[in-house]
Amino acid sequence: MVSSKKENPSGIEIVAYDEKWEKAFSLLENVLVNALEDLILCIEHVGSTAVKGLGAKPIIDLDIVIENDQLLPNIIQQLSRLGYIHEGDLGIKGRDAFARQDRFVPWSETGEQWIAHHLYVCSKDNEELKRHLAFRNFLREHPKVAAEYELLKRNLAKNAKTRAAYTEGKSAFVERILRSCDE
Structure with missing residues (x-):
């Protein structure tokens, strides 16, 4: 048998x-909004799991959007309380x-085990946030391009030797889409 x-x-x-x-994102968003209240502007579901119909790694990507970086110390403190x-x-x-x-983060009284997720915090004028949203929105609006992206990701997942190679292999595709968003 081949490993x-x-x-x-x-x-x-x-x-x-x-x-x-989508439901997992909503549940996480609810817990985070309740914990962070007035410190945040919104929470965005980004990455491939945010695009209906697009195959992906089963990991939710969340971008917490704040007014400015001066709020970051308070955000760090509140998120620390959640684990x-x-x-x-x-x-x-x-x-x-x-x-x-651990897998129980964000910690709650119910002791729920959460789906794997990546959590980021950035200010509303952050360039990486703009890129995340532009790419997500483009894929949502162009299902054929999303299907092309999924095929690329499946091929890279199967053939790339490392996670870094997988990520690098997607770069040209992502940059091409982002350039078309700027036009």
Whole structure:
């Protein structure tokens, strides 16, 4: 028997779109909005799970949008109470990443286990936020392009040797779409 590592060296699995992703986002959004209240402007569901019909890694990407970076220390403190760990910008200026201490984060009285998710905080004028929203919105409005993107991701997941190679392999496609959004 051939090991799955040889079949998929990147370890990335792209699965068919799941209607549960939208509900999972809504539940997470509700908990976060209640915890952060007036500190935030909104929470955006970004990434492939935010595009109906698009196959993706089953990980929800959330961008918490704040008025300005001066609010970040308060946000870090509140998210810490929910079990999130501030990781800094991870090389993307103005977008702060947060890891989960365990699968129960955000912690709640119910002890719910949450779907895997990536959480970011950025100000409303952040360029990475603008890119996330532009790319998501373009894919939502162009199902044929979304299907093309899914095929690319499936091929990369199967053939890329590392996660970095998978991500790099998507870059040209993403940049092409973002350029078309600017035109």
